[in-house]
Amino acid sequence: MEPSDGGGGSTGRRPTIMLIEDDLDLVAMCDAYLTRAGFQVARTPDAAGARGRLDEVDLVVLDLGLPDSDGLDLLRTLRQGQHEKLPVIVVTGRGDEADRVVGLELGADDYLVKPFFLRELVARIRAVLRRSGTGAPAPPVIHLGGLVIDTGAHVIRAAGEQIALTPREYRLLEFLATTPGRVYSREQLLAHVWESSVEWQAPATVDEHVYRIRRKLTDAGVRVPKITTVRGFGYRLDP
Template identity: 40%
Template sequence: MCILIADDDPVVRDVVRRYLERDGLTVVETADGPSTMAELTARDRSGDAVELAVLDVMMPAPDGIEICRAVRSGPRPDTPIILLTALGDEDDRVLGLEAGADDYVTKPFSPRELALRVASVLRRSQTRPPSTEILRDGAVEVRPDAQSALVDGVPVDLTAREYDLLVFLLRHPHQVFSREELLAKVWGWDFGDLSTVTVHIKRLRAKLGDRHRIETVWGRGYIWGRNGRGTGESNA
């Protein structure tokens, strides 16, 4: 299983590589945007695509956020992505999540924490239980056997984590879940920034358009389908 580490700091790459290799993963390293894009493209063409990419937001252009957007619009849009961001750069973290990143880790970081995040994202993306159940609510339909979502019969391009979130909400309609609960039940994490959930809810609403039924229950969390229409965006 191949993991790509893209960072212009060779010390960061070396430390992360050692921790991931201890977990039995194969690691390839790149130091800037152009070499990262070239590596991803070459591996896609060869059939030996990376299973997860760790991208530094601040590496020489194209930066990690730009590469994340490129991956999401490329031949393997479901590739899990973790961004490395500077401590305190909240705008970069939100932009990264809105670009489709699965998670982010702030610098300086614990290499072991990053390795745990990598393992968590990989586990979640590879262990979705097979199912022939078709989930429907109004114009929204999900086919777990094909890992696809449709609105009014038209396919919707969701990232792996957006797909997981939609499936969870459809399977638990009319129930309120806090961001902490969604982080635990959908992401499988007992740690992490709650804005990850907020941004994914926002992206899912945008992609489903006016057919979404995600409501904000102020002070408590989110619910699917209580009154038949969503309430729009929220920071709750």
């Protein structure tokens, strides 16, 4: 089910975010996460596909390593034309510090370094939209089966009663709920929920938290959604 707007939104419509990125797996993850966060998403893998659609969007997330153009050239074009005030967040590789600096000098509103956390992407977009005066949607309330997940209050309820989760358990369940049906490896969950890696955190940490969440959902009488183990891959939330 689609999330409700949660009430209290600063605008009457959902801002549209354009993802200019040729990594299709990353785009799919970002699209699902942004949609659950209350945004509309436009996608294009290259600069050519973006140029004719810029009037439709409120903010651009621009990968600088595009297949058909230097992302900096597209940013330069934006800042010299009719879209000079369109908010832009540039995305660069970890070693491309010079590109980040040039991007900011050309007028980018913010930047992200790959690999980045989806939660951070949403936070950066919300911050840039607030600064630009466009506004951002209120954090959504997600309805999945017997669960109601209030992402603004960080509360999960079933049958009107709050389920007591630790902050990490909540973040893990909320993350899975933003992209139901998608399988995440333990390593991906460590990255996006713990903001860590196998170098610092044992993958068994994920298993223990999944076990605890399952037990608490069962105790609350929740049968759907459920966290499913996908052997050899990881976990997904089945709505």
